[in-house]
Amino acid sequence: MSFQRVAIIGLGLLGGSTGLAVAEHLPGIATAGYDADPETRRRAGERGLVGTVCDSAADAVRDADLVIFCVPVGAMSAAAAEIAGALKPGAVVSDVGSSKESVAKALAEALPGAAIIPAHPVAGTENSGPDAGFASLFRNRWCIVTPPEGAEPEHVTAVSDFWTALGANVEVMTPQHHDLVLAVTSHLPHLIAYTIVGTASDLEGVTQSEVIKYSAGGFRDFTRIAASDPTMWRDVFLSNKDAVLEMLQRFTEDLTALQRAIRVGDGQQLFDHFTRTRAIRRSIIEQGQDDARPDFGRSDHNGG
């Protein structure tokens, strides 16, 4: 099976990029979209994020054979309920949420009997909203498809092929394993970045202007991901609570060990740890998941 009409619910960074990527890579597919915010709908129309911007979610999905929810994880349930009566029989329902077990549950409850194949393109930038999307967002990025037990293989293949066509590399895994992997590669890093940026802005001995001025010493790398959409990330942490808390526990243990090494002056332990972490960076560069140029090729006047 392949899709002829795709509905995109939520027209922010991910929804908008999906619409633009379909127009570029799958021009034979018609797209319709909806966003709960009227101003976002207006901008989506101006930018042409989807072929047709509809005034209700039900209108957007009426003829679709693939519906993709691109709303914060905590809003999936309500968004799915809105289309329950309008979904075409046989349509496949998917999403782009950053946690998968809770989303799978929310969609299954709101749309009993529907063919639900959740997915998560591991791609994004620190920007959000209808102006943030671009067609190449998914190129050479991974998209993780997490079918529920008993899913039709044909549906899994169709959703996988869709993301492959948009430029992504697809992997299939269980929602549980996805949530564990993403807790460490994405959720924990965001939580840590949000924390340290908050810590730095609350100091009494160092002014905020000093923090900003000398941020090239390392701090600024954290501020990029700490500028990500607050609603989306609130929902991620609440919906993937167990895995995030588990990773946080391990992180805190490791940090305490390094803290102790500093306190007692154990230079060898610090050196050994810092040497080990270099190898991981090398692998990420080799596998094309980051830019090898110093500072990711930040332009000269900003580099350093």
Added chain:
Amino acid sequence: MSFQRVAIIGLGLLGGSTGLAVAEHLPGIATAGYDADPETRRRAGERGLVGTVCDSAADAVRDADLVIFCVPVGAMSAAAAEIAGALKPGAVVSDVGSSKESVAKALAEALPGAAIIPAHPVAGTENSGPDAGFASLFRNRWCIVTPPEGAEPEHVTAVSDFWTALGANVEVMTPQHHDLVLAVTSHLPHLIAYTIVGTASDLEGVTQSEVIKYSAGGFRDFTRIAASDPTMWRDVFLSNKDAVLEMLQRFTEDLTALQRAIRVGDGQQLFDHFTRTRAIRRSIIEQGQDDARPDFGRSDHNGG
């Protein structure tokens, strides 16, 4: 006063970049250099990092009116002792170390009576060694000069003018304040990044290849600074122990508060915190300390 002959001790990223920047911006100044590693000296000669590569530190500094130590903070004392007998009367001694109170003390003890004006150009990349340096490293970056009490104003001005000529913006502050500011803008971020990269590589439920594969979700931003030189960073943490432990304490408190908010499901607290941290990112972009393009302008095929 202005300098005619500059000696650079240590020819890695910082020393090499300093030599190249002098050649570009102050071609009237002669540079000599030394590195304890023979292979680094050989590469420095091939790349022309300094005008003359010498076979001992004493030879390099003999005619210099400015000596700059570009070695790890923990190696300053021994490096200074090596040149104690060869230093020209009236020469100014400086360095590029990332912590300043301990370096000022080490240099003063090894070189009693010398004019010591420590400095710290807040610039660097994740690469190290004699192949890592480039002439524009200091352009539009801050350089913090930390004169000891009673320093000759003429010497402070001369060191400041030197860094200004290499493209940096100079600020003067006490070593104590420097160490506090850098603990939060640089040392704590590096410690956190080293920790999380270590945590991620030690999991039993998630393979290292999965961590690398899905690193674009946020993790990869941490790996860049966790690839920095292990010796340099071991020394930074040991030499700025008090300020680093103080910042770490605050960070841990803030992280515990967010952890609790996740555990009890307090979405409002998470949302409020994540909204506040966005403003800091905006200020860093506005002040030219980072690149506003999504992902810092990582090229399309690597962006995401």
